[in-house]
Amino acid sequence: MSTEAESRAPEAGSAEAGTAVRPARTPVPPAAVPRGRRSTAYLLTAGLLGALFLVALVSAGYGAYDIPLSDVIASARHRMGLGGQPLDRVGESVLWNVRLPRVVLALLVGASLGCAGALMQGVFGNPLAEPGIIGISSGAAVGAVASIALGLTFFGNWTITVFAFAAGLVTVLLVYALSRSGGKTEVVTLILTGIAVNAFAGALIGLFIFFADNAQITQITFWQLGSLSQATWPKVLAVLPCTVLGLLIAPFYARKLDLLSLGERSARHLGVDVERLRIVLILVVALLTAAAVAVAGIITFVGLLVPHLLRMANGPGHRFLVPGSALGGALVLALGDLAARTVAEPAELPLGVLTALFGSPFFFWLLRRTRRKQGGWA
Known part of the structure; x- marks a missing residue:
């Protein structure tokens, strides 16, 4: 990432009109571009897409009513007018009215949480930032729960999403304001603020x-445990615009996040409006988190685990990390939902509980690793 940012710094400096004297520039040779890292990014992207397609097929066919993969593909081809043949009446109903809405919803929710985690870590400049850990998911859930408990229907099918978005936005702004000290975000303050916000949201x-x-x-x-068991096509359509909008906006800010990682002062010198960048991305995070919480409840640690695994595999550059986290989050949640509904058949495990069981040890390891790197919190 540092090589990438340094190679871009002259471009940003040249945009400053009115500078009479410019420092001498040393051209960056083509050999300095990390081609190996780009190749790794391409391979990881191809691997994530392939794994995502395979997991989606398996999830669509496997369950209490098994449907062979060949029949799933044949039914999909028939629906698209590419040949194939339909299943029997029960099979078609299970596949298209039960399984596929759930698979699509898992992909949307996972992509939202993964991308939101990567954005939050870049915005806060903190590897421990994640919507669930610092209370944003709980805050958004308060809005959704309030709309249910009070019987509000102001916006029709969008009521829960609107209230979840509003509550999530208020929560993320509150966390952002309380965790900053001296122009930077402190790790301990961030985590303690998240604990306080989660406790207050739980009380509400x-x-x-x-x-x-x-x-x-x-x-x-349902909101407290996190689940996709009530997935339907109307819910998919209700959350789709929010998720797609957030996922389309996020990659355009990848370069600015790379510059921000050099420090606020350096980013400002390179032409980045830091406060505007943070406000825009905070809105995007709130939109993605609200969309996920509105249909799936509180699902934690996806936005923490996925960006870190990808950062370990390909470095901290956000041009791959932001879209890659969306793909990785979709893959993790699709796998998690498949496990949640098949591990304890015929019962179904809450998805939020399952992700917390695997994510909590990872968070503990990451916390100790961060503490060792910084030489303690004092």
């Missing part, structure tokens, strides 16, 4: 549960 959710009726309590429990 408990308060709504106290005043809710039995039907509303059942829905609220």
